[in-house]
Amino acid sequence: MTITVYVPCDTTALSLGADRVAQELKHAAAAQGQQINLVRNGSRGLFWLEPLVEVQTPEGRVAYGPVEPEQVEGLAAAGLFEGKPDHLLHLGDIEKHPYLAQQQRLTFARIGITDPICIDEYISHGGFAGLEKAAALTPQNIVDEVKASGLRGRGGAAFPAGIKWQTVLDEPHGQQKYVVCNADEGDSGTFADRLVMECDPYMLIEGMAIAGLAVGATLGFIYVRSEYLLSEKMLNEAIRRAEAQGYLGENVCGSGRPFHLEVRLGAGAYICGEEISLLESLEGKRGLVRSKPPLPAIKGLFGQPTVVNNVLSLAAVPYIMANGGKAYADYGMGRSLGTLPIQLAGNIKQGGLIELAFGVTLRTVLEDFGAGTFTGRQMKAVQVGGPLMAYMPESQWDTPMDYEAFAALGAGIGHGGVVVFDDTVDMGEQARFAMEFCAVESCGKCTPCRIGSVRGVEVIDRIRAGENQNSNLELLEDLCETMVDGSLCAMGGMTPFPVQSVMKYFPEDLMASPRQVEA
Amino acid sequence: MHMSENTNHNAPVMTVPEDWSPDIIRQEVAALQHKPGALLPILHAIQNRIGYVPEGAVPIIAEMLQQSRADIHGVISFYHHFRTRPAGSNLLEVCRAEACQARGGRAFERHVQEKLGVDYHQTTADNEFTLKPVYCLGNCACGPSIRVNNETIGRMTPQKFDQLADKLTTSVLQLK
Numbered sequence: 001m002t003i004t005v006y007v008p009c010d011t012t013a014l015s016l017g018a019d020r021v022a023q024e025l026k027h028a029a030a031a032q033g034q035q036i037n038l039v040r041n042g043s044r045g046l047f048w049l050e051p052l053v054e055v056q057t058p059e060g061r062v063a064y065g066p067v068e069p070e071q072v073e074g075l076a077a078a079g080l081f082e083g084k085p086d087h088l089l090h091l092g093d094i095e096k097h098p099y100l101a102q103q104q105r106l107t108f109a110r111i112g113i114t115d116p117i118c119i120d121e122y123i124s125h126g127g128f129a130g131l132e133k134a135a136a137l138t139p140q141n142i143v144d145e146v147k148a149s150g151l152r153g154r155g156g157a158a159f160p161a162g163i164k165w166q167t168v169l170d171e172p173h174g175q176q177k178y179v180v181c182n183a184d185e186g187d188s189g190t191f192a193d194r195l196v197m198e199c200d201p202y203m204l205i206e207g208m209a210i211a212g213l214a215v216g217a218t219l220g221f222i223y224v225r226s227e228y229l230l231s232e233k234m235l236n237e238a239i240r241r242a243e244a245q246g247y248l249g250e251n252v253c254g255s256g257r258p259f260h261l262e263v264r265l266g267a268g269a270y271i272c273g274e275e276i277s278l279l280e281s282l283e284g285k286r287g288l289v290r291s292k293p294p295l296p297a298i299k300g301l302f303g304q305p306t307v308v309n310n311v312l313s314l315a316a317v318p319y320i321m322a323n324g325g326k327a328y329a330d331y332g333m334g335r336s337l338g339t340l341p342i343q344l345a346g347n348i349k350q351g352g353l354i355e356l357a358f359g360v361t362l363r364t365v366l367e368d369f370g371a372g373t374f375t376g377r378q379m380k381a382v383q384v385g386g387p388l389m390a391y392m393p394e395s396q397w398d399t400p401m402d403y404e405a406f407a408a409l410g411a412g413i414g415h416g417g418v419v420v421f422d423d424t425v426d427m428g429e430q431a432r433f434a435m436e437f438c439a440v441e442s443c444g445k446c447t448p449c450r451i452g453s454v455r456g457v458e459v460i461d462r463i464r465a466g467e468n469q470n471s472n473l474e475l476l477e478d479l480c481e482t483m484v485d486g487s488l489c490a491m492g493g494m495t496p497f498p499v500q501s502v503m504k505y506f507p508e509d510l511m512a513s514p515r516q517v518e519a
Numbered sequence: 520m521h522m523s524e525n526t527n528h529n530a531p532v533m534t535v536p537e538d539w540s541p542d543i544i545r546q547e548v549a550a551l552q553h554k555p556g557a558l559l560p561i562l563h564a565i566q567n568r569i570g571y572v573p574e575g576a577v578p579i580i581a582e583m584l585q586q587s588r589a590d591i592h593g594v595i596s597f598y599h600h601f602r603t604r605p606a607g608s609n610l611l612e613v614c615r616a617e618a619c620q621a622r623g624g625r626a627f628e629r630h631v632q633e634k635l636g637v638d639y640h641q642t643t644a645d646n647e648f649t650l651k652p653v654y655c656l657g658n659c660a661c662g663p664s665i666r667v668n669n670e671t672i673g674r675m676t677p678q679k680f681d682q683l684a685d686k687l688t689t690s691v692l693q694l695k
Contacts, residue, residue: 015658015673047660186655188616194657226563226600227656229669264556265563267598270654284558285590286597302555344660346621351660374622387617419659421621433620437654443597519629519677 002035003081004056008112009040010198011230012191017069018051024072025053034081042199044112045353046099052112054094057083063094099369104331105355106319106339107312108192111199116234119241122202128247130321134210135255139169142214146317148325150337155182155273155310156385156414156490158336158403161317164307167297168215171305177217178306179208180282180296181314183224183231184266184273187386189417192341193311195353197224197231200315201238202247205261207314209252210321211307212259220259221301223278225266235263270441274489275308277443288445289489310415312341331357336402336413346383346419347373356401363397365418377422381430381506385414387437388494390501391421391430410497426515427506431499432460438495449492452483456499464514476503536570536605543568544576548583558584558594562601571602599651606649607642609687611635612666615652618659627663628652630677634684647688 007013007022022038029036043050052065053075062083064075071089072080078087085092094100105111114121122128134142147162168177181204185193196204208220224232239261242248250258269287271277277287279301300306316338320328329337336358342365344351349371356365366372366379373379381391390411392399399405406413421430435456442449456479463472480496487493502510537543547564551557561580565572572595581588595601613628632638635648642649658664661673667683 011656011671012658012661012673015661015664015671050661185657188655189618189659190655191657191659227653227666264559266600267559267562268600268653269598281559282556284556284594286593345618346659346662348660383617417618417659419618419621425621429625430617430620433617437616441654517625517629519626519633 002037003029004037004039005029005081006039006041006054006056006061008043008050008052009116010043011194011228012047013043013050013052014230016050016066020069021051021053021067021072024069025076028072028076029081032076032081036081039115041114042111042116043195044094044100045108045195046094046097046350047352048350049091049094052091052094053080055080055083059083060093061095063091064089065091099350099352099354102368103355104339104357106328106331107203107315107341108195108200108353108355109319110203111195111353114200116199116201117237117241119202119238119245122200126322127202127318128206128253130318131206131209131213131247131253134213134321135253135257137213139214139216142210142321143169145325146214146320149316149320149328150325150332150335151313151316151320151328152336152403153310154312154316154341154415156187156412158413161309161313164297164309165211165214167295168217168305168307171298173216176219176302176304177215178301178304179211179215179217179220180275180279180301180306180308181208181220181222182273182275182278182308182310183222183228184278185228185311185415186225186270186273187388187415187417189345189383189419190343190386190415191345192343192353192416194228194231196311196315197228198234201231201234202242203315203318204235204311205238205242205248207317208261209248209259210317211309211314213252213255213257215305215307217307218258218260220261221282222261222263223266223272223282224263225272226268232263232265239263269443270437271443271489271491274491276489278308279306286443288443289491290445291488312415333357333359333400333402334404336404340401340413340416342401343415343417344370344420345417347375347379347422348420349374349376358402359400361398361400362392362418365401366397366420370420373420373422375422375424377424379420380423380425381421381427383419383421383430383498384417385412386417387434388490388497389414390497391427391505392501393505410501412497427502427509428460428464428512429514431502431510432457432464434495434498435460438491442491446486446488446492448483448486449488449495452479452487452492453495455479456483456495460499460510463510464512466513469511473503537568539569539573539576541575541579544573544579545583548580552583558586558591559598562595562598566601570605574603607646609648610651610666610668611648612651612653612656613639614654614656614658614662614664614666616655616659618655619662619664622662624663627675627677627680631665631680634677634681648684
């Protein structure tokens with residue numbers, strides 16, 4: 001009897017030796033005379049357990065992890081191919097693991113279960129149900145459903161997606177409109193976009209096709225950062241197969257309307273995650289920002305009305321269409337409706353993807369899911385929402401994950417990344433790095449960002465060297481204020497947030513001389 | 520329907536770069552210039568084929584796209600990904616971003632620099648390694664991470680890095 005064995009193929013599993021594990025499994029099976037069908041599934045997002053091997057048994061899938069290539073022989077000897085529990089790495093049914101069982105996976109319902117590129121499996125797990133429904137609806141009906149869901153842009157700005165779509169729909173018909181997916185996932189601590197593209201690419205394709213039908217766009221672009229070559233490859237293959245089956249192309253799902261999709265690679269510029277900069281880049285230019293308005297919804301790509309949405313926003317749409325906007329809006333709290341894919345990263349024991357309804361406290365994420373730091377030391381600071389967001393001290397960890405609750409603290413949810421630091425962190429260096437990163441990645445268009453970031457590094461260095469600390473702190477305060485108020489986009493406008501949070505909550509680190517880093 | 524099993528997703532792209540010629544540039548531009556906003560795809564195609572975007576390509580691209588040389592040069596110099604000189608035999612990118620810092624990334628990058636004897640944006644004297652900073656590889660729960668010739672490797676340690684560097688150097692020497 002042939003036994004199905006699953007070895008994930010996402011970047012994280014691969015970065016930990018999944019290909020070698022797969023090879024060793026083939027050898028071990030051959031040595032036992034055991035026929036296996038090796039499926040390269042996506043990751044379930046429990047990254048501390050990667051590579052996570054699963055074996056199909058009559059009683060269901062049985063998981064083992066984290067599996068090092070050198071351990072495969074021993075695992076096989078202990079009965080891995082029969083799903084036996086006689087090995088330390090045996091985890092049983094991974095879906096019963098509290099980390100997964102306590103999640104509310106609406107968007108990420110399929111990841112890790114299926115072979116990402118297999119369109120039949122996508123369909124048998126509920127895929128394309130949303131698009132089929134949308135194909136029979138009027139554009140206004142589709143937009144209304146998205147409005148009813150309360151979905152807000154998951155890229156960080158949290159702008160209501162339905163209103164953006166309405167604006168594009170309301171632009172005169174008969175002109176070229178575009179749907180652009182922002183897959184320039186550059187924030188440190190984030191990987192949910194990557195997981196969508198690598199582990200469930202048809203979901204993004206489906207979301208974009210629905211957006212196309214909703215606003216009357218016939219062409220879509222997915223702007224993928226150049227660090228994500230595997231995402232590019234998966235998407236291109238998935239697009240080819242979706243076209244062959246009529247989910248993309250001249251007649252989307254029998255709607256009589258066309259929608260085509262193309263993947264474009266960025267080129268290593270963080271600023272291109274900013275939507276205007278991204279559109280400039282897609283047009284083949286330097287990724288410079290400009291002031292808004294005009295909004296991209298009215299004058300976007302090549303001057304045409306354009307929906308620009310993050311991967312996670314578009315990936316939420318198939319669920320919303322298939323189950324109704326209300327089903328999605330039933331999750332969450334206040335004006336933060338639906339689920340938030342939280343990405344738990346940095347110095348954390350159990351890092352990974354945690355999709356939950358808005359409203360869970362940060363502490364629950366850190367302690368119940370994360371189980372403390374990787375190093376076993378005390379947690380000191382947590383940066384939520386990427387490099388342009390505040391560092392949060394422990395006094396703020398009981399805040400619910402909700403756009404408004406975080407904003408009230410001067411913090412933000414951003415794209416949902418949570419980066420944990422233990423008590424060895426030098427917060428003065430983190431403040432300096434925020435300015436340094438801005439100096440490297442600023443597009444250079446506006447002065448507060450271009451010059452302010454360079455001066456920010458210098459002033460922090462002077463403070464840390466003990467030079468006129470009080471007046472330099474005042475200067476830093478002033479500089480931060482100028483950048484926040486005077487920059488054209490979020491890059492310069494938000495770089496001060498982590499710096500200001502360090503000044504406020506970790507001043508002792510900022511005033512002390514830098515700790516030596518030993519190689 | 521399954522493509523994954525027999526496809527090695529992260530096989531390092533070890534294409535041997537060709538020497539550049541005006542004809543190669545013209546071919547790559549001609550193949551892509553019909554696309555809207557074709558410049559980035561063209562630059563990617565050239566760099567993938569030759570290993571870098573030679574300065575001599577600028578006037579050819581400019582003429583074929585009917586843009587100024589300054590436009591083309593401006594785009595090439597804006598993006599960190601494009602280089603105008605060949606890299607060393609191995610392109611090594613070390614993640615400097617926050618999630619990796621939280622896992623000892625600062626000490627790790629110092630180790631890499633000391634081991635190779637170069638700073639960022641430099642190539643070792645034997646031309647084996649070009650060292651570049653990268654700001655996030657999306658492997659943030661398993662840092663520190665590096666990327667070697669397009670293959671991402673997580674949970675790096677100084678020991679793992681030394682083994683990797685030695686292995687890469689040896690295999691390249693064998694090829695010669």
